[in-house]
Amino acid sequence: MKKTRSKFVAQLRDVIINVGFLYLENTPVDKDIISKLKAQIPDLFALPQEQKDNIRMANSPHFLGYSKLGMELTKGAVDYREQFDFGTSCISSYKPGDPEYCNIYGPSQYPTDQQLPGFRTLHETYLTQLLTLATDFIHLVSEAVGLPPDALDQFYKSDNRMHLTKIVKYPVQSHSQQGVGAHYDGAMITFLLQASEEHHGLQAQNLRGEWIDVPPKSDTFVVNFGRSLEFVTQGVVRATSHRVLAPPLDSKTPRYSVPFFYSGMDLEVKVDESVLKMPPEILKLRDGRGILPSTEAINYPEYAHDVAGCHPDVAERHYPELFRELFPNGMPLHGVAY
Template sequence: MVIYFTNQTGNTTDASVSSFTSIPVLDYTQALSPTTKPKFLAQLRDALINVGFLYLQNPPVSVATQDALTQKGFELFRQPLEKKLEIEMVNSPHFLGYSRLGAEITALKSDHREQFDFATELPAPGPDEPLYRNICGPNQWPDETAIPGFRQATEEYLSEVDALSASFTALIAESLDLPPTAMDGVFDEPQQHKLKLIKYPLPPSDQTSDGAGFQGVGAHKDSGFLTFLLQATPHRGLEVQNKAGEWVSAPPLPNTFVVNIGRALEALTGGVCTATTHRVSLRQEYFIDADGKPLGPRYSFPVFQGVSMDLSAENITLVVPDHIRDLVKDDKVKSDAEATFNKMFKTSIGEGTLVARVTSHQDVGQRWYPDILAKALQGQKDFVSKQ
């Protein structure tokens, strides 16, 4: 099943046009039947090439598991500040833990959100491993006596999303006429997934008047392989930019995850799978329901599927068939993907990821990686001065 939504101008269109005005909805159960799987794969290929975003309906993550994470997430945000600060991210060289409101930076501006970062539980790297391996490591867990069952709910959710990510990666490969195991070599074993629990409070009343709304998170493309997003409350705000530069709303839909392509997958496929710019806009009207009643804060829980930190150009063997590559008609997409590939995999993807984390979480960078932070900030200044 594919559902089309109306954009803010009231027009509807098929999602396969180059400047999409809707986000397609794919029913995961169709991928499980031999009779409906070919149709699912065709719809998936269209979403990968022309949109970069999709709703995945009926995902194989149980409603009970989703509800448990949501309720424990709400409890975590209700904790007093001093309890949150017990696991503040600045204490972790692995960029895991609590970030205060406005602490993360996107597109050189502070995001109006507070958040907790958790990930697949992994040991800290050894002293002889590359510095970028510090991206992986043990979590900072909240006090179990304050929120009983939080760790269990989080780890069960990550485990089910891990199974989904494996099956969905195989489906992506098949939709590109590759063997289902074609992308297995681009992941670490065990594979790390990063979960963000994000709270967007009501924005200030004096928000920007440029039509974009207050910045919940600035315009960006995700850097990893895939993102699986649970929109935990009914707020609008997630917006996806099409090739005409228009912003298309991606409101919450019942029993769906929003799935989007990251720059690593785009680079690995030579631009066949497209990473699409998106943002979270915090307009005042997004915080009230249809009856004019306040909705309270917006909550959003994405899981980011990364690729191996050691991945580099010389150990990538993925070759997308020519007849699939020819479906990408935009030469700019191909050239951008090539530039991204060269940048991300020039040495290893881990080095670039570490720099990105340091610049996004500058308090963590200042404490644990001051030399990398100073170099990265100077690079940003040099780039801006040339514009």
């Protein structure tokens, strides 16, 4: 067992530093839960438009809920996806007088049990199991980069925090190949369930800047590492640019996917003040990788002039002063996803 673990950690170290993407199999997540969730996803998107609009994201100060097709941009182009954003179980700790960011975490909006029987319970069970997997996995990540297993726990001390998930539909369409454009995830780690095994579309950029297909594989999650983890590890962890191509026109069904973002750091944490002291031998491995190529994904300097406001309609309704500051000319046509 010890030998198996040490071998896994060594393989993980190589992936973390040199690749940034991996398939993870043999997880403790219940396969029956996954199968039932996959079966219900088409029914979720098949709900009458009025029912979906009743839980639209604009209703939620926590940026959770339904988004219509084509509501977001990446790198200035429309992302052709329809989606529901949910979070792990959480209540808002916001009180009048608190900074507005204290209201970012809060409860999700779900269809009623009459509209989609059993879905909420099923999905919340799935999220609970994913959270357990992610918490265990991030300890292995710490170990793989030469840190104590609990080194990253300092970012997750609060009992009231929220990790995010999306359920996404990429329809067959002729407007563009872009399901979602090239981007990095901001979270520490993402666990992606590719819920349509007949559809390829996910791609990642390798160390040469080439786009590589990441096709669905049964009983696996695709794991990728986000910019937050890259930053706090002094660039040791490699966050990888990735994108999703829309299903081709000859497809008979849409593509569905379910990313889970291990993102819910304590609201008072400032990542730029929390860089970890990395072991010299690990920094040497990072430096041996050489200079990483430019990618098509948005990078940190662009945040200085691009407002990463995925859903300005939420800000206009729930954070009007901040909305006027960021959007002095009024509501833009789309939110900027990345």
